[in-house]
Amino acid sequence: MSDFADVRLHVVTGKGGTGKTTVAAALALALASGGRRVLLAEVEGRQGIAQLFDTPPLPYAERRVAVAPGGGEVHALAIDPEDALLDYLHMFYKLSPTGVAARSLRRMGAIEFATTVAPGLRDVLLTGKVKEAVVRAVKGRPVYDAVVLDGPPTGRIVRFLNISSEMGGLAKVGPLKTQSDGVMAVLRSPQTAVHLCTLLEEMPVQETIDGVAELQAVGLPVGGVVVNAVRAPVLPATQLAAAERGELDHELLADGLLKAGVDASDALVRALAAEAGDHATRVGLEERGRDALAALDRPSYELPLLTDTVDLGGLYELAGSLRAQGMA
């Protein structure tokens, strides 16, 4: 049983460099396992999904990028604000995206202008498209079982999702207000979960803690914490403290090296002990990070560090791990 069985919109955020896109893609694959249909969307124009799945840049159209174990499918979409605006005009005002009016708006720079002058408006369009994918149904059946959004980084996520407050000053009444209220209702509902991706390093952990508090302060549903790129401690636990203090028994090490058939010069023993010391220091910092995250009292998942560049095989491995831990 998944920890987020009722959630249909998974937003993944995290500090830059923590592997947000990788985690979002792995989660999408995990959710798709066993025959489900999942949409993986990005909004930052980075084409991170295409790079990860090694496909040509994604257009503003949903296309299948991977098949999950057990027959599920992951579709991907790169949401562009200008296309989202034309899409919106088409859906609600029957304005053909290729018709005279749309062309004229584009030519005048109105589309670009509208999506630039008010970042809040751009966010309404982007989140509006995500919401549309969440609620889209054919003959009463949802088209997607779940939608995973590779969201903006932690520093921008609250502003991005809390669109009604961003739009508040700009449009107090009218269709835009109605639209942003509708999007907000889905984002605030139990159908949505905002997951935070982090590394066990000081700054990402601190950003995660701050991010959880900021999301909660505006009533957005916080999901799980995904700790990415975790390395298992290699040193025996009993030796970590001594290694960190630089007090490993050099004679014992030298003795072991001889038994291992390695020439145990003083210089080699010292260098190896210093490397063990660095490792122990890092493990200590990681433990402190883990404790700080545990205090958040959110479901937490750990993904192993993949030694090589993440490819499709690596994504399947991470997806399997997320399923095993109950995230999907």
Next chain:
Amino acid sequence: MSAPPVMDVDAVLDTAKILVCCGSGGVGKTTTAAALALRAAERGRRTVVLTIDPARRLAQSMGLTELDNTPRTVAGADTAAGGSLDAMMLDMKRTFDDIVLAHADGAKAQAIFENPFYQALSSSFAGTQEYMAMEKLGQLKATGDYDLIVVDTPPTRSALDFLDAPERLTTFLDGRMIRILLAPAKAGGKAYFKVVTTGFTVFTSVITRIIGAQVLQDVSQFVGSLETMFGGFRERAQGTYDLLKAPGTAFVVVAAPERDALREAAYFVERLAEESMPLAGLVVNRVHRSGTAVLTPERALAGAQSLDEQGGHELTAAVLRLHADRVSLAARERRLQERFCGAHPGVPVVEVAALPGDVHDLDGLRAVGEDLASGVAAAVPA
């Protein structure tokens, strides 16, 4: 392959007037900027570092407890050589407000400040932060108080955003839409819907239906009230852009030895060349080195396995495995770096060793500075 030239950090710190640190997010740009500034100050230059979003503890160690948009002296920097270190955090909105105040009188400035579109633009327009960092750089330069200004660039998804942002803002302000919106504002608002051009009729009918007349009115008023300042904006953007090309300015591109970060660095290096902007070199942060090259990963792993089979000596087996991991990681990082250097042969490079924890005091910054200046680059792989 021949080794890339080594970046002479001290020579750069002793001669440059402006140092701009660029790179993608999460590579240690802020720490690098602070370490460079501290080293320059302690080598005798009057230095200021402009940071955008420092980690809390690093900011505190530099005395940056509040965001007040004014350079503050960093206590604890060694001034024996005659230099000094100031630091400031950029307050984007306040910098924007200051520009408005410089170009508009009281009542008009107030009207601009109250417009909801100004509030959105000044706090979250994509590029405002970059533009304001440039603006602040120009102001700091104009004071004449400093021998060297070190600028940390905003944490954008792409390092190129920093160069493109000012132009994006001015293009936006020069755009056709703005001119269309200006027409009715000039005519006094009432005449708004009487302006007749085909495009405009379509525009108003569609836009008012969608976003409402009030919003359009706000935009129009905002654009109208800003109009007198456009010339100033353009001039300022051009001025800072010129400053980046002026003699004495140098760019330091910061990366981590990872595929994505080095790819961003490559884009940036190429772009600087296109713009004829001077590149001081590439700093590769967080490089893993091994203290000993005599033991190959293969032999270390074989040794660990042999100990497992014999039983006992868990500690030595673990230490051998750690060593094997570290040497392999170092080799992987080296290959990525070599690929970069192969494609950009003339770019001077310097490495900074990975630290187990974050840097959050002046001693830590000093150590990073030492490492930067020690000229280690492209060391022979184990």
